[in-house]
Amino acid sequence: MTLLALNLAGTFAFGLSGALAAIRARLDIFGVFVLAAVVGLAGGIIRDVLIGIRPIALRDWYYLAAVGAAAAVVLLAHPELERVRRPIDVMDAAGLSLFCVTGAIAGLEAGFGAPEAVILGVLTGIGGGILRDVLLGKVPVVFRRGLYAVPALVGAAIVVVAYRAGARDLGFAVAGAATCFALRLAGLRFNLDLPTPAPVSKRLRGLRPRPEPR
Amino acid sequence: MTLLALNLAGTFAFGLSGALAAIRARLDIFGVFVLAAVVGLAGGIIRDVLIGIRPIALRDWYYLAAVGAAAAVVLLAHPELERVRRPIDVMDAAGLSLFCVTGAIAGLEAGFGAPEAVILGVLTGIGGGILRDVLLGKVPVVFRRGLYAVPALVGAAIVVVAYRAGARDLGFAVAGAATCFALRLAGLRFNLDLPTPAPVSKRLRGLRPRPEPR
Amino acid sequence: MTLLALNLAGTFAFGLSGALAAIRARLDIFGVFVLAAVVGLAGGIIRDVLIGIRPIALRDWYYLAAVGAAAAVVLLAHPELERVRRPIDVMDAAGLSLFCVTGAIAGLEAGFGAPEAVILGVLTGIGGGILRDVLLGKVPVVFRRGLYAVPALVGAAIVVVAYRAGARDLGFAVAGAATCFALRLAGLRFNLDLPTPAPVSKRLRGLRPRPEPR
Numbered sequence: 001m002t003l004l005a006l007n008l009a010g011t012f013a014f015g016l017s018g019a020l021a022a023i024r025a026r027l028d029i030f031g032v033f034v035l036a037a038v039v040g041l042a043g044g045i046i047r048d049v050l051i052g053i054r055p056i057a058l059r060d061w062y063y064l065a066a067v068g069a070a071a072a073v074v075l076l077a078h079p080e081l082e083r084v085r086r087p088i089d090v091m092d093a094a095g096l097s098l099f100c101v102t103g104a105i106a107g108l109e110a111g112f113g114a115p116e117a118v119i120l121g122v123l124t125g126i127g128g129g130i131l132r133d134v135l136l137g138k139v140p141v142v143f144r145r146g147l148y149a150v151p152a153l154v155g156a157a158i159v160v161v162a163y164r165a166g167a168r169d170l171g172f173a174v175a176g177a178a179t180c181f182a183l184r185l186a187g188l189r190f191n192l193d194l195p196t197p198a199p200v201s202k203r204l205r206g207l208r209p210r211p212e213p214r
Numbered sequence: 215m216t217l218l219a220l221n222l223a224g225t226f227a228f229g230l231s232g233a234l235a236a237i238r239a240r241l242d243i244f245g246v247f248v249l250a251a252v253v254g255l256a257g258g259i260i261r262d263v264l265i266g267i268r269p270i271a272l273r274d275w276y277y278l279a280a281v282g283a284a285a286a287v288v289l290l291a292h293p294e295l296e297r298v299r300r301p302i303d304v305m306d307a308a309g310l311s312l313f314c315v316t317g318a319i320a321g322l323e324a325g326f327g328a329p330e331a332v333i334l335g336v337l338t339g340i341g342g343g344i345l346r347d348v349l350l351g352k353v354p355v356v357f358r359r360g361l362y363a364v365p366a367l368v369g370a371a372i373v374v375v376a377y378r379a380g381a382r383d384l385g386f387a388v389a390g391a392a393t394c395f396a397l398r399l400a401g402l403r404f405n406l407d408l409p410t411p412a413p414v415s416k417r418l419r420g421l422r423p424r425p426e427p428r
Numbered sequence: 429m430t431l432l433a434l435n436l437a438g439t440f441a442f443g444l445s446g447a448l449a450a451i452r453a454r455l456d457i458f459g460v461f462v463l464a465a466v467v468g469l470a471g472g473i474i475r476d477v478l479i480g481i482r483p484i485a486l487r488d489w490y491y492l493a494a495v496g497a498a499a500a501v502v503l504l505a506h507p508e509l510e511r512v513r514r515p516i517d518v519m520d521a522a523g524l525s526l527f528c529v530t531g532a533i534a535g536l537e538a539g540f541g542a543p544e545a546v547i548l549g550v551l552t553g554i555g556g557g558i559l560r561d562v563l564l565g566k567v568p569v570v571f572r573r574g575l576y577a578v579p580a581l582v583g584a585a586i587v588v589v590a591y592r593a594g595a596r597d598l599g600f601a602v603a604g605a606a607t608c609f610a611l612r613l614a615g616l617r618f619n620l621d622l623p624t625p626a627p628v629s630k631r632l633r634g635l636r637p638r639p640e641p642r
Contacts, residue, residue: 022357028408030364031357045264050473052482054266058330075411082414116486130563135344137353139565143450143459150458194456200507236571242622244578245571259478268480272544289625296628349558351567 007102008066010095015040015070016081017092018132023078025136035132036071037064043127047103047120051110089188093151097180100125100152101173104159114160121156122149125180147187150194155180221316222280224309229254229284230295231306232346237292239350249346250285251278257341261317261334265324307365307398311391314339314366318373319387328374335370336363339394361401364408369394435530436494438523443468443498444509445520446560451506453564463560464499465492471555475531475548479538521579521612525605528553528580532587533601542588549584550577553608575615578622583608 018039022032041057041064048055057063074081081088103124107117126142126149133140142148155176162172186192232253236246255271255278262269271277288295295302317338321331340356340363347354356362369390376386400406446467450460469485469492476483485491502509509516531552535545554570554577561568570576583604590600614620 023411024413025353026410026413027353027357028359028410030408032411034357049263049477050483050486052266052480055264058264058326058333061327061329064329064333078411079414112486113489115489115492119486119492134348134562135354135357137351137565139453139455140563143455143462143563145456194458196454196456197451197460197503197506199452199454200510237625238627239567240624240627241567241571242573242624244622246625248571263477266480269478272478272540272547275541275543278543278547292625293628348562349568349571351565 003102004062006094006098008062009091010098011040011063011066012070013088013091013095014099014128015067016074016088018067018128019071019074020078020081020088021132021136023074023082029075032075033068033071035135036067036074038135039128039132040067040070041128042131043099043124043129044103046127047106047124050120050123051106051112053110090185093181093184093188096125096148096152096184097155097177100155100180101159101177104156104176105163105173108160108163114164117160117163118153118156121159122152125149125152125156144196145193147183147192147194151180151183151187154183217316218276220308220312222276223305224312225254225277225280226284227302227305227309228313228342229281230288230302232281232342233285233288234292234295234302235346235350237288237296243289246289247282247285249349250281250288252349253342253346254281254284255342256345257313257338257343258317260341261320261338264334264337265320265326267324303402304399307395307402310339310362310366310398311369311394314369314394315373315387315391318370318390319377322374322377328378331374331377332367332370335373336366339363339366339370358410359407361397361406361408365394365397365401368397431530432490434522434526436490437519438526439468439491439494440498441516441519441523442527442556443495444502444516446495446556447499447502448506448509448516449560449564451502451510457503460503461496461499463563464495464502466563467556467560468495468498469556470559471527471552471557472531474555475534475552478548478551479534479540481538517616518613521609521616524553524576524580524612525583525608528583528608529587529601529605532584532604533591536588536591542592545588545591546581546584549587550580553577553580553584572624573621575611575620575622579608579611579615582611 015036018035018037019032021039022035025031027035041055044063045055045057048057100121102121104117104121106124107120112120129142129148130140133142158176158179159173162168162175229250232249232251233246235253236249239245241249255269258277259269259271262271314335316335318331318335320338321334326334343356343362344354347356372390372393373386376382376389443464446463446465447460449467450463453459455463469483472491473483473485476485528549530549532545532549534552535548540548557570557576558568561570586604586607587601590596590603
């Protein structure tokens, strides 16, 4: 019950971020609904297809309702929402934290090994954002800058290691999600990026990797 | 029998549109065949993967033959075909109408709920075109302008509502497809678009949403 | 045993090419690992999803280890690797040859028809590279130039025709892979491209298809 509520909150937060991205990219109303659904649901759908089960987002109408509501809120209030990036970033971080943990648990319960379950957790968290960027014709931001996948990786790994060690109580799920959340917020606060290797051709010409404008 | 013939006609029409898009984008011969297959088959394949069955396009050779024939026709006659946009638009509208209805029925028969079945119908109709645009490096046109997804949505909804009300005869499938077809042709005829919300940053600078050149 | 070793070598080679592409596109370290995994594993994962089985890349940790090792090698030694294109092209050709054959056999053993099995073989070979290009915002190179899909098509077809004719010994798999490998190397050596049909509008203006700079 609590888990469902948290999952829906995460889906809603991801839906807001997708709908706002759609408006920024000048998509029409249909595109706004689709992008909300893509960011909110695609990570879980990809996970369920890989696991081999019917996607939960298409079994339980709550999830569709959550992204539909997110798109509707954005259509009605996007001028206000575009000004409040920070709260939305926090909600998005909450969504990421929940999804990496629930995704990893879904993988474990479907019988996947530990590294595969971690990957399924990360994919649940970042898959929707990757598909959003691909649909908008951009190289996914999660591959280029910011600290986004690593928090999800750490959160999923905590749950998976605990689970494989026999500790299957909710405490470790909470610990994993909280760690992911804290790392993600720290990354936002301090503008942390992962290192970007410099290609040789640029290096020969004496150029250094130049961060793209945010 | 009739249904199969109509489905193959829709697949063929979608295949023509994919192959023509490939030629316009300067793809090589292999790319022309792939784009014909993508537009003609990907919507149904995505639907079948989500339903959890073996994709019909890989079970029944008719479908592969239909997109192969479409690619061959385009390779032989594309200078002529590029001049006759209107008949191809009409065939494409027919494909959309058939796919949204057959996709929704497939969803219903696989036990999905009403909103999910509508979504599967729409996805069957528009999925191939979305993947075509992604492969060509463009933001999918169905998210940006024209009246394309809404006709599919209405057509699928008619079938789903009738089916859930117990009316499973072919008449409602025909009504759904015909409505989709009429709406799509009206959208083409009158250049209808859905509203596009204007992002705040542009609005502050006094800019209005500017339609992209068609 | 030998087959597993060859498959892992192909996965590793594909992983190298993905990781190098990530560095050239200025992705961060996470992006380098993801692109290695995408090129090395996505073709087989798509095939397994279409067949309806749990992806082998998520069942057997060897595959994840192979792409992880490829990414690590590239991160440590990419200045050297960027200078030795030729050996990597040869390893990539070996990966393509193995994947088109093993993919086609997987399709046959899952009960697909001959054309479908050939398509699954080709998709196993080229799917990862297509997804790499999509994630990097480019039109997949396999649709535009070079001789890449056709060798995979010929290799898969040899295995499928032999299998359907009752000849299921390893010799035909070797013959298919060797033919694919030879065709691919010939294509590289002689810079072979498939024909690219010229769109009418360009042709009217007297322009000829111009090969893009390599």
